[in-house]
Amino acid sequence: MIRLADPFTTVTVSEIGQQQAGNLTKAVHGKMGMRSSQPHHELITPLAQTATYTFADTADLRAFMESKMWGTDPSMAERGEYGRYGNPTVRSVERRLAALENGDDALLFPTGMAAITNVLLSMLSAGNHVIFTDDCYRKTRQFCQNFLGRLGIESTQVAMGDYEGLEAAIQTNTRLIISESPTNPYLRVVDLDRLVHIARKHRVKTIIDATFATPINQRPLDFGIDLVIHSATKYLSGHNDIMAGAVIGESGLIHALRQSQGMLGGVLDPHAAYLLERGIKTLGLRIGQQNRSSQAVANYLESHPKIQRVWYPGLLSHPDHKVSKQQMDGFGGVVSFEIGLVPGEDPLSSTSRFIDAMTIPYIAPSLGGVESLIEQPALMSYYEFSTQERLAIGIADNLVRFAIGIEDTSDILADLNQALAQV
Numbered sequence: 001m002i003r004l005a006d007p008f009t010t011v012t013v014s015e016i017g018q019q020q021a022g023n024l025t026k027a028v029h030g031k032m033g034m035r036s037s038q039p040h041h042e043l044i045t046p047l048a049q050t051a052t053y054t055f056a057d058t059a060d061l062r063a064f065m066e067s068k069m070w071g072t073d074p075s076m077a078e079r080g081e082y083g084r085y086g087n088p089t090v091r092s093v094e095r096r097l098a099a100l101e102n103g104d105d106a107l108l109f110p111t112g113m114a115a116i117t118n119v120l121l122s123m124l125s126a127g128n129h130v131i132f133t134d135d136c137y138r139k140t141r142q143f144c145q146n147f148l149g150r151l152g153i154e155s156t157q158v159a160m161g162d163y164e165g166l167e168a169a170i171q172t173n174t175r176l177i178i179s180e181s182p183t184n185p186y187l188r189v190v191d192l193d194r195l196v197h198i199a200r201k202h203r204v205k206t207i208i209d210a211t212f213a214t215p216i217n218q219r220p221l222d223f224g225i226d227l228v229i230h231s232a233t234k235y236l237s238g239h240n241d242i243m244a245g246a247v248i249g250e251s252g253l254i255h256a257l258r259q260s261q262g263m264l265g266g267v268l269d270p271h272a273a274y275l276l277e278r279g280i281k282t283l284g285l286r287i288g289q290q291n292r293s294s295q296a297v298a299n300y301l302e303s304h305p306k307i308q309r310v311w312y313p314g315l316l317s318h319p320d321h322k323v324s325k326q327q328m329d330g331f332g333g334v335v336s337f338e339i340g341l342v343p344g345e346d347p348l349s350s351t352s353r354f355i356d357a358m359t360i361p362y363i364a365p366s367l368g369g370v371e372s373l374i375e376q377p378a379l380m381s382y383y384e385f386s387t388q389e390r391l392a393i394g395i396a397d398n399l400v401r402f403a404i405g406i407e408d409t410s411d412i413l414a415d416l417n418q419a420l421a422q423v
């Protein structure tokens with residue numbers, strides 16, 4: 001038995017060379033996990049910065065059209081026609097993501113929200129019903145409740161972790177269940193086996209927004225989930241410099257989504273795809289460091305007298321610790337916590353004082369990049385609400401979301417230590 005540095009990974013000698021490529025290798029090399037050659041021997045996938053593709057002559061065009069209609073020539077399937085129908089740089093990243101998630105195929109979008117809205121618009125019709133879990137990305141909830149509602153598509157919000165409630169919410173017209181895992185900001189983790197069991201019993205398709213996990217920490221398709229969605233703006237690209245979204249799943253579903261993407265028009269720019277591929281190559285290393293730092297931060301905060309409560313799936317105190325340990329290879333890079341109340345000061349101000357005292361993390365929305373980011377959700381996503389309205393949806397004024405970057409763990413801990421001393 002060879003024990004690797006990562007405590008989650010052990011490999012027996014007999015397995016070496018026989019097992020499927022690991023995700024660190026797949027992140028670097030793509031599907032086969034081995035070096036591959038490009039037409040011009042360049043190491044890097046070329047950036048095909050083009051809006052359209054040419055045909056040698058009308059016979060070439062005819063051959064392409066015939067193959068498109070009848071699927072006769074598989075080599076033609078990958079040929080470019082027009083930018084909205086595909087791009088080789090984008091395609092390369094899609095294959096890499098499919099390999100990482102153990103899916104047949106993947107489809108990229110210009111943002112995570114474009115991925116979510118395209119999937120829901122493509123898979124639902126008027127009269128259908130969709131179930132989503134609470135503690136989800138706010139725009140996803142708003143899209144389900146308001147936008148889909150206008151199109152005659154019903155939705156029901158179910159509390160995260162309430163599987164009886166989830167099953168009871170399924171109606172004869174329910175088509176989809178969509179949930180995040182882990183969720184934002186409380187890092188709740190869906191029991192994927194249980195979700196799939198319920199959904200299959202009622203012939204409902206399941207979608208997991210796995211942005212917070214990445215395929216390094218969790219691969220929902222292995223559990224029977226139908227589609228995995230990512231905001232690739234976050235960990236997958238990893239450098240806070242591009243926006244992108246991804247959907248991964250079985251080839252028939254992805255093919256249908258690709259058809260509707262060609263109509264709805266939300267395609268990823270090739271240059272963003274080029275940067276995304278570059279980012280994905282270091283995904284495994286970045287996530288490893290973010291997992292380690294976050295666990296250390298969560299442990300530190302949980303024992304700190306000025307911290308009221310910490311949410312991190314790697315903590316025994318987290319409601320989903322057990323299921324996270326069973327189905328994930330790491331607990332992720334986000335830690336949420338509440339600053340203890342300071343007598344005579346309102347929690348909004350004392351928490352802001354703590355955030356302002358931190359020196360390493362930038363104050364910004366988003367997560368998943370190399371730079372640590374910190375935010376007070378009450379002042380960011382939920383600013384227009386009153387304290388009472390925020391509390392009703394579970395967002396306290398003293399809540400902090402810390403998205404940990406790849407800085408030295410010891411520097412992050414020291415920064416927290418000095419900032420908490422000022423609270």
Ligand SMILES: *Cc1c(COP(=O)(O)O)cnc(C)c1O
Nearest residue numbers: 111112113137209211231233244
């Ligand atoms: C950021 C985020 C989204 C939206 O992605 P964009 O790339 O910003 O459009 C969706 N879901 C989760 C969990 C996110 O964190």
